[in-house]
Amino acid sequence: MTTTQARPGTIGGPEQVLTDDEITRFVREQLDARDLDGRSVLLLIPDGTRSCPLPLLLSAVHRALAGRATRLTALVALGTHAPMSEAHLATMLGYPEGRIQDQYPGMTVLNHEWWDPDTFVSLGTIPSSRIAELSEGRLDTGVDVRLNRAVVEHDVAIVVGPVFPHEVVGFSGGNKYFFPGVAGPAIIDLSHWLGALITSSEIIGTRGITPVRALINEAAAMIPSQKLALCVVAQSGTGALHAASFGDTESAWGAAADIAAQTHVKYLDTPVTRVLSIIPEKYEDIWTGAKGFYKLEPVVADGGEVILYAPHITTISEMHPEIYEIGYHCRDYFVKQWDTFKDVHWGVLAHSTHLRGAGTWDAEHGEHDRVRVTLATGIPEHVVVKANLGYRDPASIDVAAFEADGETFVVPNAGEVLYRLR
Known part of the structure; x- marks a missing residue:
């Protein structure tokens, strides 16, 4: 009807x-x-x-x-x-x-x-x-x-x-x-x-x-x-x-x-070089917690860094094990090697590109990503590195120090509000 x-x-x-x-x-x-x-x-x-x-x-x-x-x-x-x-x-x-x-x-x-x-x-x-x-x-x-x-x-x-x-x-x-x-x-x-x-x-x-x-x-x-x-x-x-x-x-x-x-859209006047994105516990893995990156990527300067801080997260995804095999890469990494990746679930490829963000790839120069993505989570370092992401020990994160350093944009309860540049 x-x-x-x-x-x-x-x-x-x-x-x-x-x-x-x-x-x-x-x-x-x-x-x-x-x-x-x-x-x-x-x-x-x-x-x-x-x-x-x-x-x-x-x-x-x-x-x-x-x-x-x-x-x-x-x-x-x-x-x-x-x-x-x-x-x-x-x-x-x-x-x-x-x-x-x-x-x-x-x-x-x-x-x-x-x-x-x-x-x-x-x-x-x-x-x-x-x-x-x-x-x-x-x-x-x-x-x-x-x-x-x-x-x-x-x-x-x-x-x-x-x-x-x-x-x-x-x-x-x-x-x-x-x-x-x-x-x-x-x-x-x-x-x-x-x-x-x-x-x-x-x-x-x-x-x-x-x-x-x-x-x-x-x-x-x-x-x-x-x-x-x-x-x-x-x-x-x-x-x-x-x-x-x-x-x-x-x-x-x-x-x-x-x-x-x-x-749910907030605007900044200038790009930031580093974001500490504090992921709430309702996101139980990186598959969902990655929203803390999606909503911040637009305000990060070229060469900047987004740190996803989530000590409670211990897995990338239990439901989509393919992501452990392909890791995180920009769109062009997959598009320009399509014969290699076309049989991977496209939703998994999409998630990969969304968390890695904007970037380029070619056979001569390899992959160049616009920003760095660092996980400060309960996921072991070797798993994070294999997934092509940066690792930081979550115990080393001092939120108050980041807030006071004058260089870091600290975002509590990240994942729902989108940040853009004016």
Whole structure:
């Protein structure tokens, strides 16, 4: 079922912080106005790497749909992140461990089991000619659009989650919860590699319909279920909300992204030579903690350094072991040696380029990266060096000394706010 786009309902703004009552009332009003009686509803929700008051939002949605929806399911849009344990789900969603029915009676919560081929159903294909058009000539391969079958097995799919600047698509949220959130590997690889070809520093924080967003929207248009979204703009570091928008997945996302562009992008007047990016514990590996680099790369001077400080992180990625084999390299390292790397998952290649940042490679001179990336984590030095990154003992990091040295830009709670030069 498709719907005609209309102006989304929006509450709040960049200078506001909403109260719980305002949010709950807004959710109730928006859902009361929708024809959801007697229909099955799937809620697509973020995993623990995204900040937002999810217990408040999910409780408000649950109360508004209780007695109306014939079936209510929440699906964690993992993309290719690690699955969430029951303990993590209980903490994230605000219910006693093992007792979800106490907080959300009648609702089922599922991880997106992206590692299991039986998870998916095919919606059809996007032909190579259309991919070439959407990618502005960067790619010309067709793709099988596979999606978690739970989406098509419900009448209505409602995205519930935050919008942030994003290294692949420009701004996260909206239809991104379907692709790559609960999508099959082929379109995940394609969308991420398209973003990598554009480069993270170029696309991150770009408003409007980027080529990757256009691809995502094209795939989402193939979904037979009705698609709605509750897109929110979180106050970074607190979990409170600046704003919320409800409507179809494109217009609600657009309204929230316009606000996030004002709250989650900060500007510096001059480049910095060194950044100490302090990675919060919600990022449990470098695969997710790398956001502390993506959001800072644009303000680092040529030859500068970003130190990712995360003593709690002890692994690069358990879910993507290929990254240990290829290491971290700039885009051109892969593009100009494509025959060597074309069979590696393109999403892994994309992640590699995103963390290594801008650079060049040619057969004569090798690789030259614009900035240095140093890990001060619990990952052993030999693993870090093999991955083509710099190593620093996390015990040697004195945050107060860095703050006082006059040369280091120290960023606490890194990973959500994007920094750019004016």
